[in-house]
Amino acid sequence: MTTLSKQVPTFGQYLLKRYGERVHKIALDAAFTCPNRDGSKGSGGCTFCNNVSFSPNGRQPRPIKAQLTAGRRVIRKRTGARKYLAYFQAYTNTYDEIERLKALYDEALSDEDIIGLSIGTRPDCVADSVLDLLAGYQRRGYEIWLELGLQSAFDETLAAVNRGHGFREYAQSVTQARQRGLKVCTHLIAGLPGETARHNSETLRRVLELGTDGLKLHPLHVVKGTQLANSWRRGDYQPLSLAAYVDIAADMVEQTPSSVVWHRLTGTASESILLAPLWCAKKWRVLNAITNELQRRRVLCRQVA
Ligand code: SF4
Structure with a gap:
């Protein structure tokens, strides 16, 4: 039986090779906001972003140290990891x-x-001072990744989902970051309104042409409290089927050189807010389907050769 890490260069394997042991990420909420909500870059937010999470009193995250302690306890029990990325x-x-x-x-x-x-952020929110700060940590030997949310390289798609930035801002940020030797992980979404597999492939081509060190891909989720949910209810938006997503993901893996690390090949939203597609709640089912599809294609290729 094949596994994902045999078919794809995964972030887990990259860290294992680099540090000789398992390293896991502890997710943090440092009570930041979003400039696409507060009017400084835009207002209303991305059409797929959950409004409820922006209610002024709805979010009072614990201090960073407390979040690290809690996250470490859970991950250590589950995986035995002793080193972490914040x-x-x-x-x-x-x-x-x-x-x-x-x-x-x-x-x-x-x-x-x-x-x-x-560090997860938008491409239009990466000042030189932040890049210099991160590059300073990297020079001191820390493992540093800048995670840029691009989603699509098509400006018309970005405008349609109200991202509040275009491809140009991404190109500037990724270039500035990589000139300082920082590693960049680019976030992409499949199934954006008006897009097909051809758009995903062209987005990836443009991202790889500029250079990136890692990729994250997930299907677009329809979650409660979003403009996208209204569109989906009216029948104006159709989420991807599992089979279509698996095909897109496998195409993208095949298009990507093995030097680029896959940080994620699917993603989901919490069950309490997820409306569609419901298959994305079954993470391992999706990952196994992508693994099997990649294996099937490789076997086919060998047979043809
Ligand atoms: S998805 Fe869009 S609106 Fe939501 S936090 Fe990210 S950039 Fe802001």
């Missing part, structure tokens, strides 16, 4: 004064077993 995941994790960013990142790195950072 993953600043929720919302736009570079959207604040540089002094506050430094204080938060320093706080996370002050625990011995935190060997680096993953």
